Amino acid sequence: MPNLFPVAGESSGTPAGSTDGTAAGQVKFGRSWRFDYELGDFVTTPTGKIAECSDAEAWLEWCKKTIRTERYTYLAYSRKYGQEYDELIPRNLSRRAVESEIVRMTTEALKTDPRTDRVGPFSFEWDGERCFFQCEATNVRGQKSRMDGSVVTS
Template sequence: MPNLFPIEIVNPLPEITGTGAGQVRFGRSWRFDFDSGDFVLTPAGQVAECGNEEAWLEWCRKALMTARYRYLVYSRNYGQEFEDLISRHLNRAGNESEIKRITTECLKVDPRTSGVDNFTFTWEEDTCQFTCEVTSVLGGSGTMNGMVVIG
């Protein structure tokens, strides 16, 4: 009779070793319009797809918009922790440093991301808008935008 309580732990995700572009899979995704909050449709009414680096950029945008630990559907490594900055009462330089750290940690979880650089910050009272450049292991790049309310 088979054991009802197996001891063996099965990892459903394959392990990715190394950081070379040949070892990391880029897949496809549904194209999403973040401004309207809806999927992009083709003229035939089908949901439009995007592939490779465009799908990776869609993942980056979504990860930066999602609060970490809030949704059970995501792993504990997915998303950002910008809300924690409110309780730290840091000055602008400290907040900018933490925004860089949190954004980099959020995006570098994905093995397709090789770098997060070139941050710029714009402050309006207690709101900080930032942009950064993300680079994939294939050499492609894109610009990410974000906003953090500090006060």
């Protein structure tokens, strides 16, 4: 029977230092449900079941949800999950500083997942006090995807 509390370096089936729990440091992508963010509801199949996605699509769903979820708000998520864009409102930062903070917060939020390799480049567009941004996220398999977000600064 395997040890329930293995010590690093002990023969536990995973290499010492491996954080993703898979052999040889390969990251498992898994599967997820599809969500329509414009409608605010899960995507359903013609038979009425919730549509699923796997591998890179599941990772992309995780990324989209992460940049739309406020950190520390929901007890169901760990303290590492989500972003902190609302903290920008009371800080009265310049537009350049807000953009820098969006880059930092978004990168930090997305890099908590071992499937994410890189985040960036970013592009910004301002409409009054609302900053719209786009960024590119790359997973460990080299697959890239663009994501959109927005932040209100006052």
